[in-house]
Amino acid sequence: MSLNSKLSPLFEKYDVPAPRYTSYPTVPYWTDSPTASEWMTYLNRAFSRPEMSWSIYLHLPFCETLCTFCGCNTVTTRDHGVEEKYIDLIHREWKIYREGIENIEKRPLRQIHLGGGTPTFFSPSSLKKMLEPILGDLTRDSKHFDASIEVDPRRTSEEHLSVLYKMGFRRVSMGVQDFSEDVQRMVNRHQPYEITRDLTEVARRLGYDSVNFDLIYGLPKQTLEGFKDTARRTIELRPDRIALYSFALVPWIKKTHRIFKDEDLPVAKDKRDLYESARGMLLDAGYIEIGMDHFALPNEALALAMKNGELHRNFMGYTETRTDVMIGLGLSAISETPECFQQNQKVLPVYERMLLDGQLPIFRGHQLTQVDQKDREQILTLMTTYEVGFQSEDQEKEVFEFLASPREDQLIEFRDHKLFVTELGRPFLRNVCMAFDRRLRASVPTAKVFSKSV
Numbered sequence: 001m002s003l004n005s006k007l008s009p010l011f012e013k014y015d016v017p018a019p020r021y022t023s024y025p026t027v028p029y030w031t032d033s034p035t036a037s038e039w040m041t042y043l044n045r046a047f048s049r050p051e052m053s054w055s056i057y058l059h060l061p062f063c064e065t066l067c068t069f070c071g072c073n074t075v076t077t078r079d080h081g082v083e084e085k086y087i088d089l090i091h092r093e094w095k096i097y098r099e100g101i102e103n104i105e106k107r108p109l110r111q112i113h114l115g116g117g118t119p120t121f122f123s124p125s126s127l128k129k130m131l132e133p134i135l136g137d138l139t140r141d142s143k144h145f146d147a148s149i150e151v152d153p154r155r156t157s158e159e160h161l162s163v164l165y166k167m168g169f170r171r172v173s174m175g176v177q178d179f180s181e182d183v184q185r186m187v188n189r190h191q192p193y194e195i196t197r198d199l200t201e202v203a204r205r206l207g208y209d210s211v212n213f214d215l216i217y218g219l220p221k222q223t224l225e226g227f228k229d230t231a232r233r234t235i236e237l238r239p240d241r242i243a244l245y246s247f248a249l250v251p252w253i254k255k256t257h258r259i260f261k262d263e264d265l266p267v268a269k270d271k272r273d274l275y276e277s278a279r280g281m282l283l284d285a286g287y288i289e290i291g292m293d294h295f296a297l298p299n300e301a302l303a304l305a306m307k308n309g310e311l312h313r314n315f316m317g318y319t320e321t322r323t324d325v326m327i328g329l330g331l332s333a334i335s336e337t338p339e340c341f342q343q344n345q346k347v348l349p350v351y352e353r354m355l356l357d358g359q360l361p362i363f364r365g366h367q368l369t370q371v372d373q374k375d376r377e378q379i380l381t382l383m384t385t386y387e388v389g390f391q392s393e394d395q396e397k398e399v400f401e402f403l404a405s406p407r408e409d410q411l412i413e414f415r416d417h418k419l420f421v422t423e424l425g426r427p428f429l430r431n432v433c434m435a436f437d438r439r440l441r442a443s444v445p446t447a448k449v450f451s452k453s454v
Helices: 001-014 036-047 082-100 124-136 158-166 179-184 194-207 225-238 257-261 268-284 301-307 348-356 372-385 393-401 404-406 426-436 437-440
Strands: 054-060 107-114 146-151 172-175 212-216 241-246 288-289 294-296 312-314 317-318 325-329 334-337 342-346 362-367 388-391 412-415 416-420
Touching: 001 268, 001 426, 036 225, 036 325, 036 334, 036 362, 082 124, 082 348, 107 124, 124 172, 158 194, 179 212, 194 212, 194 225, 212 225, 212 268, 225 241, 225 268, 241 268, 268 288, 268 294, 268 426, 288 301, 288 404, 301 317, 301 404, 301 416, 312 372, 325 342, 342 437, 348 388, 372 388, 372 426, 372 437, 393 404, 404 412, 404 426, 416 426
Parallel strands: 054 107, 054 325, 107 146, 146 172, 172 212, 212 241
Antiparallel strands: 241 294, 288 294, 312 317, 325 334, 334 342, 342 362, 388 416, 412 416
16 A cells, blocks of 8 residues: 555544644743843843854744735835844844854854745845845854745745845745645745756855745645646755645734635645645655755765754744754744744834834743753654653653554554654644653643644
């Protein structure tokens, strides 16, 4: 029996709401938010260790048009006059960190990532103006420095990529989603194949080491044959990485998701068939499966990190190097230390007002207990290696009982006091992680909070 035929009856059974585990505790379970003073204390404690590593994430929220599938925190406008004001706010926020963290200039920066929104909503000169003062303050990690940006091919020029390349950027992630015109029409994102193809060629000609495509399965009007065509065209362009995301339908959070009709959305087995067909094509084309929903060519940094046991996962998804601290700049950006999470204000006028008053624009956060930190490491290990040990015999018994059904369905195995996710069980990794989610198990949400796992 083929793997797909074995999987088919399991999709409906395990298609339940589940976190994506880019953090633990997951955001709905954050409690005990830090004050600005407490947050800076956590940062200084982390930066006091000479061996620490850190990264920066900049959230640039602006988009000229709204893609109706999007779940990100965005601001839709065609007024590019907002660029100057937002750059000033980013610099104000950076100044607070630059002046408040001791040793920041002594600790080499390992990663910087620009996400959105549409980072290339900003002109090339604006991006340069935003980044130069920040990068100019810092030392870059000479062995592991990684600078990357998410781009919308419809809004990205050769000049954008050229300016970024000269500043040290070597990885670019392109939003593609689906090459089908019918699907693009449904999600309000007209993006002809040729635009993506041409920008991919430009990135390679300029010298970028890694090009990533983001694809999404489960979008309205997607068909199996249509998504196979998207996978085929993607393989022809041979991106170094591919993120194959499930469409997270959350109409209780995103009003634009309410416009999709039930009959237009592939669900359960039909939805997962889209993933499995593309997955099979990618594996046949030589890509390596990375963690959950990611693929990379064998010699790409992400694949090598998994091979070498160095794969990491945080709010930016899977990364090839682990950092102890991530400082998030910009609207709704999330920061983390080993002991604390912190998220910025999500409403632009509030974010702006606090920075103009000289305050860190803190919206919420979570100070991790020692138990949280141990659980976090277990879930991170499971998400990056498909296996994990136990903290105690009692936990092993609890997990064994909690996962009785996945165990019977051969999605997991228990050997030598460790849990292993089988190849059959990999599509259900989020479900397995729930067994180690102490907070979720203690208080199951009564309202809709998470998207479905399949």
